[in-house]
Amino acid sequence: GQQLNQSPQSMFIQEGEDVSMNCTSSSIFNTWLWYKQDPGEGPVLLIALYKAGELTSNGRLTAQFGITRKDSFLNISASIPSDVGIYFCAGPGSSNAGGTSYGKLTFGQGTILTVHP
Amino acid sequence: NAGVMQNPRHLVRRRGQEARLRCSPVKGHSHVYWYRQLPEEGLKFMVYLQKENIIDESGMPKERFSAEFPKEGPSILRIQQVVRGDSAAYFCASSTRDTPNYGYTFGSGTRLTVV
Secondary structure (H helix, E strand, C coil), rough: CCCCEECCCCCECCCCCEEEEEEECCCCCCEEEEEECCCCCCCEEEECCCCCCCCCEECCEEECCCCCCCCEEEECCCCCCCCCCEEEEEEEEEECCCCCEEEEECCCCCCCEEEEE | CCCCEEEEEEECCCCCCEEEEECCCCCCEEEEEEEEEEECCCCEEEEEEEEEEEEEEECCCCCCCEEEEECCCCCEECCCCCCHHEEEEEEEECCCCCCCCCCECCCEEEEEEEE
């Protein structure tokens, strides 16, 4: 089945530093999504990317849809303590017949971010 | 305007008991998705339902697990004869349709512990 590989698995940074994480896939994705999960909560959508090469920002967050459509990057600038959490990339899953199953998402294993004040 | 409501937040069951997890989607949302998250892992798709219909259950274990989304009331994920390996966080998400932009709203999850 489809797999998304995120790196790094975890990061420990000082407040104010910039953060970069990425996600790769063995298959092409037409949509890339980045979610953040706070402890004890469900994931919250941060950024959605729909076009190869697209660069999208949401405040201090910037994400890019790789040209090959097999990777995506998320950058966080000037990190603050509330950036702590788990960041997941996700993309549309495939149906049993091999086509795209609308609504179904495949998630990466996550990048755990710790920010020291 | 409430988001996706899941209850209970925490559920403890002994091996062999049944677990019932409830999900009330955002008002007006007719599409519901269930995902499972094992400790230190990403979310894994289980099932996609519309009102009174199962659209995609490719992620559901073949035995003991079932899901429904009736015409009235919340969506229910039911796990019969739970085993320790069922311990996980179960998340529900809803949307207005099978949107290409995947405008999901996730609930806060139900954390199932099997003892």
